[in-house]
Amino acid sequence: MSEYTYKYNPNRSAQWNYGGAKWRLSRSKIDFFFECQRCFYLDNVLGTKRPGFPSFNLNIAVDELFKNEFDRYREEKTAHPVMEEYSIDAVPFEHNDMDMWRDPFVGITHTHSETGMVISGGVDDIWKNPDDSLIIVDYKSTCKDGKIDKLGDSPWEKQYTRQLGVYRWLLEKNGFKVQDLGYLVYANADKTLPEFGNTLNFETTLVPVETSVDWIDDTLVEIKACLERKDLPPCGERCEFCPYREAAGKKLQAIHFANKK
Ligand code: SF4
Structure with a gap:
């Protein structure tokens, strides 16, 4: 488990989240908001960002x-x-x-x-x-x-x-x-x-x-309103991550419940 945490930390330190001392709205975060408000919220408010990929x-x-x-x-x-x-x-x-x-x-x-x-x-x-x-x-x-x-x-x-x-x-x-x-x-x-x-x-x-x-x-102003929401903002239209996450979750759950019977 510690190796997993080393590779991907799903709970970034709160000081980098919206409201934290180190948080700021970078140009790339503005683009992230355009791409998907939900992932933007998960990252900036809840501190769980999408896994990274190798740099170019x-x-x-x-x-x-x-x-x-x-x-x-x-x-x-x-x-x-x-x-x-x-x-x-x-x-x-x-x-x-x-x-x-x-x-x-x-x-x-x-x-x-x-x-x-x-x-x-x-x-x-x-x-x-x-x-x-x-x-x-x-x-x-x-x-x-x-x-x-x-x-x-x-x-x-x-x-x-x-x-x-x-x-x-x-x-x-x-x-x-x-x-x-x-x-x-x-x-x-x-x-x-x-x-x-x-x-x-x-x-x-x-x-x-x-x-x-x-x-x-x-x-x-829209970004600020999104960051202060108490409910979840909508998903971006073309992203493949959420359908993947949902499908993978359902399949894993099905195996989990089948094994419990
Ligand atoms: S659609 Fe889902 S995975 Fe994709 S960017 Fe939005 S919240 Fe993240």
């Missing part, structure tokens, strides 16, 4: 290398070649808090006056226009057929739009002027080559994302 280490490696690369241009105060290729008249933004803003455990923060919740989000990058307004940027990597030059309307892509919107909102709440149009720096791996040879080749593109922040205040 190749994507993390690309993010890290992009960060190092853009930091070099940040130091030089010059545009990265991909910005020149897409005629973006900007440079990577330099700010004393940049490392903190990029730390997913800290990020840019703001206390929302209407709900009292602390909202946070860790950005990948921020660029600066000649008029000092800012551009929100996120690094992405994948392996898809064709050139990636625009967002589709899959749930993932809608999530990216919300993600950049939350970052823009956080920066605006911290007193910065931010342009509506953000960008994804997209690295797309080429899988058409005859062999691996210890090398992955990527095509890097810039994908524009029209952000909006109008939805955020109302969503935060």
Whole structure:
């Protein structure tokens, strides 16, 4: 049993739950609310989160290398070649808090006056226009057929739009002027080559994302109401976990009761 508890703790320390000293509403939790209010409630109020899965280490490696690369241009105060290729008249933004803003455990923060919740989000990058307004940027990597030059309307892509919107909102709440149009720096791996040879080749593109922040205040009020419910919020429509959990529970119960007879 102790090994089970080591691997998966179904009762996280209350200080990380809603109302606890360390709880805050991160950008990813806002997305979790959109995905399934019930699981969001189980996690944030009851302290029982869905089991994790292995991290996407190749994507993390690309993010890290992009960060190092853009930091070099940040130091030089010059545009990265991909910005020149897409005629973006900007440079990577330099700010004393940049490392903190990029730390997913800290990020840019703001206390929302209407709900009292602390909202946070860790950005990948921020660029600066000649008029000092800012551009929100996120690094992405994948392996898809064709050139990636625009967002589709899959749930993932809608999530990216919300993600950049939350970052823009956080920066605006911290007193910065931010342009509506953000960008994804997209690295797309080429899988058409005859062999691996210890090398992955990527095509890097810039994908524009029209952000909006109008939805955020109302969503935060809805999230607060969800967190304070005494009954269970509804399940997300497309999730496979609950039907699995129910089916598995019924089958195990049937065996349990059959053995008791
Ligand atoms: S549908 Fe069920 S398992 Fe899936 S996210 Fe919601 S509560 Fe969790």
